[in-house]
Amino acid sequence: MPKSPSPPAFETGLNGVESEFVRFFVNLATALGMPRSVGEIFGFLFSADSPTAFDEVVARLGISKGSASQGLRFLTQIGAVSQVYMPRDRRTFYEAETRMRQLFSNALRESVRPHLEGNSRLVASIESRIDEEAETLGSEAAEHFRARAASLRGWNEKALQLLPLLDKLFSLPAPFLPFQLNETGSSEETGP
Amino acid sequence: MPKSPSPPAFETGLNGVESEFVRFFVNLATALGMPRSVGEIFGFLFSADSPTAFDEVVARLGISKGSASQGLRFLTQIGAVSQVYMPRDRRTFYEAETRMRQLFSNALRESVRPHLEGNSRLVASIESRIDEEAETLGSEAAEHFRARAASLRGWNEKALQLLPLLDKLFSLPAPFLPFQLNETGSSEETGP
DNA sequence: CATTTGGTTCAAGAGTTTTTGAACTAAATG
């Protein structure tokens, strides 16, 4: 019989509270079109009170090493999780980014912004297509298409401009939220 | 040979410009985790210069009636497309909502807000789970979990508060965007 | 009132994404 010098050490399965956290983030992840396992991992790490080893993520969540490896890599890439090196332990430990402001900024920078920039290019290719085919289309149709493309471009640019502002707003301490932006006239805020 | 009293009437396939619009919205749709066909339909309607019949959507895009039916229903539900009744024509015509402000508001109201509200409930259930299991967990662990849950709650509420503001900002004419929101003190804008 | 037209529904097929687990690499350990 082989000796068991270091007992596998961690429980298997989650306690009730941990599974509620996991549920929350699984829900969020799927809403954002991410794999369930990514939600599980982040939820588990978010609920942990100290950095947690790869091993333990696998054992406690009961997912495969493959899923854990890929999920952790992904979460690390998007800056939602970071590696923590623990002295005297060869394993890699992981920690969730719990500062939501950070998470939010990362998401804006890593996902939203690149997409909007991609859109800009796509709008440009719509516009050049209109120019190319203007003859064939006739000037009325061409004008119509140009107007639609211009609207797309306008809104995409606006979104791009709004990005840094959004970032700031989100990191503003709650009592500062500028809720009286009411120079626009419409006053629907003052409830019954 | 059967007579052909009313020739099927519309071309099949899209012209170059139309397919660029479609490409744009297919890209957007998949980024948002929606079916490709939804992107196709919206893109096609967005490029159209007048309300378009179900028939024509099917024929021009070359998709099945099933996809068109479901896609149009979905788009109608989320307020991205509306039905237009045309006198003397029994078919239903559809028109894309081209006012991006509207589209954006609809999305906020129909998708983002409900999700955030769902989150509120999930946070509540995390919190009640902590209370239930407080004994078993020990006070230290319970305190830790409560802190994490509180952070979740806080950010979720902030997001919820920010929603109407966001809506307003997005509908603000471009030159008005309040880019000097700098009373917060932190000045990281002035480059190296 | 039989037929055509416009459209919906839904089961089955096609396609995609996620997860698994076994094979593997690399570093540490004895």
Next chain:
DNA sequence: CATTTAGTTCAAAAACTCTTGAACCAAATG
């Protein structure tokens, strides 16, 4: 240097999502 441990990779299986098309319903038409 043989073994154990930590983690990655990737092909195949499982799960899921989307699309199709045939059956169907309801309203209009002749």
